[in-house]
Amino acid sequence: MAERHVEFALIGGGLASGNCARWLREEGADGSILLIGREPDLPYNRPDCSKGYLQGKAAREDVFFRPPEWYEEQRVEALTRVTVSKLSLSERRLELSDRQVVTFDKALLATGANVRRLSVPGCELSGIHYLRTLGNSESIRDDASGKRVVLIGGSYIASEVAASLTERGSSCSLVMLEPVALSRTFGEQAGRFFQDRLEEHGIQVHGDDALERFEGADGRITKVVTKAGKELDADAVVIGAGVMPEVTLARAAGLELGETGGVLADSKLATSVPGIYVAGDIAEYDSVVHRRRLRVEHWDVAFNQGKTAGLNMLGRDQPHDVVPYFFSDLSDWASLEYVGPALQWDREIVRGALDDGEFAIFYLDGGRVAAALSVGRSDDLEHARRLITSHADVTDHADELADLSSDLASI
């Protein structure tokens, strides 16, 4: 077995690792950087998989974090189709699926998340898809365009895919547990706004229901049967039932896992083992912003945590203090941005009017801003970030939050 040593080992071939490599070099790291990913592609932007790339509007080369030549220029050795099969914390050693053994000085664990698979009768039929990778997006585009498609799930993946496939001539229905699409994260009034956009474009939404089973003919999906007894004809199905952090390697190595199943880290994204950091979907870190442990599966979080981890691998001692930001597009019918996240809230204050198609919603928990949503009012999110970070009680400022003519900077 070949054995070699690198200064920085970045485990996982996603955005968090890609941006970590970038910041290591930008901040002057001179040593060897090895990025190891098991997908066939270099790090890319997953959000395109349910949006422009699925719609056929974005070219494949446009979805990558950096073009292939960047890795050479930056002396970042990026392996694709290679899995890290073993991590030894005491020996600082990796075993790779291509039979290489690599020792390292510092490592980032950024193994991301895997889709949650549903096990119901008929789930083995062909034509049933999950979406995590560029390859999945291509299979869905090839298999579901122009057909009758049932989406399972009421969160952003199912909603975005329904919108994108509708743009490709598919006739889409959504089956979900939630009463209203996107309501679990954004509440019922915002959810209603987004669901109206879906329904306006002919998407049938079946809320307060659940998947019972799939039926098929000749091994291929033909029908989705719901718990409420609805029978929906389907040529293809896309399931968006959430994700689970990919912690196989971390667990086997003995790293401590948290309540949400992620790898525990301090506010600087350092694990309990010196020199081992985490970032992105697997990182369950002590958030100095939220004053609690947090794990967030957002593009922007993976991006920014990759940077924080990189700086701390260089000894910068920097807490991760960025307020998590999320965005989603239902084709070009509606776009949302969100800062938070609010795990719970007891009051929603709407700034502007939902009917106008431009509004913000502040989510309050015990008088404090826990999160905010914007549709066409990005500037409001700047103020929301400040209010989330300050933990200020805004109970007495509810009218100003709601009033479009009041200056949020004064709160």
Ligand SMILES: Cc1cc2nc3c(=O)[nH]c(=O)nc-3n(C[C@H](O)[C@H](O)[C@H](O)COP(=O)(O)OP(=O)(O)OC[C@H]3O[C@@H](n4cnc5c(N)ncnc54)[C@H](O)[C@@H]3O)c2cc1C
């Ligand atoms: C279709 C889709 C749309 C999305 N849209 C949005 C959006 O609009 N807005 C938003 O904020 N977020 C969105 N997200 C979420 C966002 O893309 C993720 O939060 C982000 O990609 C997480 O990055 P990561 O680097 O932590 O993990 P990942 O992107 O999952 O990358 C981890 C990589 O590591 C690899 N890996 C795992 N284990 C090993 C191992 N042992 N050895 C080698 N490699 C390994 C994985 O295969 C994967 O390639 C979307 C996600 C999907 C799937």
